[in-house]
Structure formats: structure tokens, C-alpha cells
Amino acid sequence: xxxxSLLPTYPDEELASLSQAALMALMACDEDRVPxxxxxxxxxxxxxxLEFLNTLVEDSSDWEYEPSGEWWLKLHAVMILGxxxxxxxxxxxxxxxxxxxxxxxxxxxxxxxxxxxxxxxKPESVLSALRALxxxxxxxxxMRIQAIDTCVAAARQQGSDKLEASxxxxxxxxxxxxxxxxxRLCSGNTLLNFPRIxxxxxxxxxxxxxxxxxxxxxxxxxxxxYAAMQDxxxxxxxxxxxxxxxxxxxxxxxxxxxxxxxxxxxxxxxxEIDEDYxxxxxxxxxxxxxxxxxxxxxxxxxxxxxxxxCGSGKKYKKCCLAKK
Numbered sequence: 390x391x392x393x394s395l396l397p398t399y400p401d402e403e404l405a406s407l408s409q410a411a412l413m414a415l416m417a418c419d420e421d422r423v424p425x426x427x428x429x430x431x432x433x434x435x436x437x438x439l440e441f442l443n444t445l446v447e448d449s450s451d452w453e454y455e456p457s458g459e460w461w462l463k464l465h466a467v468m469i470l471g472x473x474x475x476x477x478x479x480x481x482x483x484x485x486x487x488x489x490x491x492x493x494x495x496x497x498x499x500x501x502x503x504x505x506x507x508x509x510x511k512p513e514s515v516l517s518a519l520r521a522l523x524x525x526x527x528x529x530x531x532m533r534i535q536a537i538d539t540c541v542a543a544a545r546q547q548g549s550d551k552l553e554a555s556x557x558x559x560x561x562x563x564x565x566x567x568x569x570x571x572x573r574l575c576s577g578n579t580l581l582n583f584p585r586i587x588x589x590x591x592x593x594x595x596x597x598x599x600x601x602x603x604x605x606x607x608x609x610x611x612x613x614x615y616a617a618m619q620d621x622x623x624x625x626x627x628x629x630x631x632x633x634x635x636x637x638x639x640x641x642x643x644x645x646x647x648x649x650x651x652x653x654x655x656x657x658x659x660x661e662i663d664e665d666y667x668x669x670x671x672x673x674x675x676x677x678x679x680x681x682x683x684x685x686x687x688x689x690x691x692x693x694x695x696x697x698x699c700g701s702g703k704k705y706k707k708c709c710l711a712k713k
Contacts, residue, residue, distance in 0.1 A: 396636055397422055404430040409441045416465045417458035421642060423465060425634035431465075432472035439477055442466045446485050452492040463489075464499055468630060471507030479515030482507060483522055490532035497531055502627035504535045505542035516543050530572040537562065538579055542624055556580065560588050563595065574605045581606055582622045584614050 397419050404412070404427060412431055416423050431438050445466050452463060463485075470482045486504070489496050500507075508515065522528060523536035537559065544555035562568060562576045577595045580588055589611065596608045632638055 396424065396639055398424055399427060401426055401430070409434065409438055413441055413462065417462045420458050420461045422639050423461075423634060424636075424639075425631060428465065428468055428472070428631065428634055431469045435473055436475075436477060438469065438473070439481060442470060443481060443484075446481070446488050452489075453495065460493075460496075463493075463496055467500060467507065468633065471503075471630060472510075474510040476512050476514050479508060479511030480518055482511070483515065483518045486519075486532055486536060487522060487525075487528065490528045494531075497535075500630075501531075501535065502624055503630040504539045505622075505624040506628050506630050508539050508543060509546070511543075513543075513547075516540060519543075530569040530575070533569075533572055534575040534579075537576060538622075538624055541579060541583075542622065545620075545622070552583075553585075556583055556585060556588070560591060563591060574599070578605045579622070581611065581614055583620050584618050589615055 399415075407415070407430075409431075412427065416427060416431075419427075445463060450459075452460065467482065467485055470478045470485070489500075508519065519536050520540050523533050523540060525533070528536075541552070541555045541559060544551040559576055559580050563573050563580060565573070574595070577592060581592055592606075592611050593608060596604070596606055596611055599605065599607070
């Protein structure tokens with residue numbers, strides 16, 4: 390899709406006349422093609438929209454296997470909550486993070502890095518709930534590091550004293566040998582983005598403990614950062630989550646997915662041709678493989694969106710297909 394005129398558009402007056410439920414239905418229908426003014430209209434309604442967004446997060450269905458529109462609606466809900474200031478919206482965002490950590494790796498990936506921007510207009514009372522989530526061992530390490538980074542980003546906005554106290558807390562996570570190793574590495578990477586002399590030995594030790602091929606950072610990274618001595622948090626690159634809704638971003642996604650779909654279909658066609666060729670070219674004795682019997686796949690064909698046969702609970706495209 391390269392024609393911007395094909396994207397859905399809605400006059401502001403029409404959106405203002407719709408009920409909250411109608412806006413939710415519209416977003417589910419448009420999936421990832423929702424225009425920005427729909428998100429803005431939802432955010433403009435403030436607390437009156439929170440009841441509907443809370444219903445979504447409390448839904449008992451399996452998020453990852455929902456219809457596509459309902460899945461995208463969760464992402465839109467987070468984006469809307471990021472625009473609504475105040476404690477209630479912030480606490481609901483934390484609630485989404487907690488549910489997402491249990492339910493859906495895909496949503497975590499789409500929103501990764503954007504959480505500091507989503508919490509930027511939330512009061513300090515929300516940050517205590519966010520910090521509690523970051524220290525909750527039942528939450529997966531990937532979501533916990535998102536919460537940790539958001540806490541540090543908020544402290545940075547509150548002044549140097551708050552930032553230094555937050556970095557000391559972060560260093561404590563890095564040194565905690567009872568913590569998840571991936572969480573410690575990611576926390577170390579964040580600490581490296583705020584070079585302070587007292588933490589250099591800790592970061593050098595962490596660099597030495599990492600393997601050569603899967604290192605988050607190495608000794609050379611530490612040397613370069615401390616030579617520059619500049620705060621450069623990764624989340625500064627993700628300061629505009631709502632660019633997701635620009636016509637250019639929407640169009641680029643449609644084009645990318647159309648290309649990926651075409652490549653996948655070509656791979657499937659080639660796999661089927663290879664199977665037919667291998668079957669005909671292998672010369673089995675008649676008593677082992679009589680040719681008058683129909684060919685049967687050694688295992689059922691798995692669709693791209695089917696549950697992965699390895700039993701991970703993820704979709705095939707997000708698990709073993711990706712590994713292939």
C-alpha cells in the first residue's frame with residue numbers, strides 16, 4: 390500500500406460524536422491503520438475513557454491468540470493512556486505492563502523502549518507502583534527492565550539528586566547475584582549510559598563476565614563511554630511513540646508486511662517443491678516404500694499463526710519458524 394488516500398480518515402467532528410464503545414470498535418476494525426486523531430479523541434476524554442481501557446486489561450481471554458483487531462486494541466490502549474495525565478492513567482499503565490508480562494511477547498516487543506515517554510506526564514505517586522513492579526520477581530526480566538529504565542528516566546526529570554539516588558539503586562540490581570542474569574546485564578547497560586566514576590569497576594567486571602558473541606557491552610565500550618563522560622540513555626531515541634500513527638509510518642508497515650508475506654509464500658512454495666522432488670528422487674526398495682501408496686508428510690504442516698508444535702505456547706512464526 391503506497392497510496393495514502395487508501396488509509397482510513399475521520400473528521401474530528403464525527404469522532405467527537407461517537408461513544409467510547411464506538412471508538413473502541415473503530416480502533417479494533419482499523420487495526421494498525423488507526424489515524425492519530427482517533428487516539429487523540431480517546432485521550433481527550435480522560436477519566437471517562439479509563440473504564441473502557443480497564444475492561445480491556447482485565448479481559449480473561451488469551452491476548453496472543455485473540456482476533457487481530459482485539460490484539461491491536463491493547464496497543465492503542467497503552468498509547469492512549471500515555472497521553473492521559475494523572476495518577477489513574479499511570480496506575481492503569483502499570484497494570485497493563487503486569488498483564489503484558491504474563492500474556493504477550495509481541496506487545497512487549499512493539500512497546501519496548503517507549504515506556505519512559507508513556508510515563509512522562511505521570512505523577513511521582515505512580516512511580517512507586519512502577520518501582521514495585523520492577524522489583525517483582527514474578528514479572529519477566531524483559532518487562533522489569535522496561536520498568537527500571539522508566540524509573541531512572543523519571544528520576545532524571547526530577548533533578549540530579551533524584552537521578553544519582555536512582556543510579557545507586559540500579560547499581561544494586563547489577564551487583565545482586567541472586568537476580569536474573571539478563572536483567573543484570575540490561576541494568577548494567579543502562580548504568581553504562583550514565584557514566585559515573587564510582588560504577589566503572591562494576592561495569593568493567595560485568596564486561597569481563599560476558600561472552601564474546603552475545604555481550605551487551607565489552608571493555609572497549611566501557612572505555613569509550615568513560616572517555617566521553619556524557620549521559621546518553623537509550624530511551625531518548627524513543628521519545629515519540631505516537632509517530633506510530635502518522636500516515637507515513639502506517640504506509641511503511643503495510644508495504645513491509647506485504648513484502649514479508651510474499652517472501653513467506655515463496656518459501657512455502659519452494660518447500661513443497663523440494664518435498665515433491667525428494668520423494669520422487671529417492672529410490673526406495675518396493676518392500677520398504679511401495680510407490681502405489683500415497684505420500685504422507687512425516688509431521689503435520691504447521692500454519693504460520695498456529696501454536697508452535699514444540700509446545701512453547703507461542704505462535705509458530707514467533708518460535709521455531711523464526712529459528713529456522
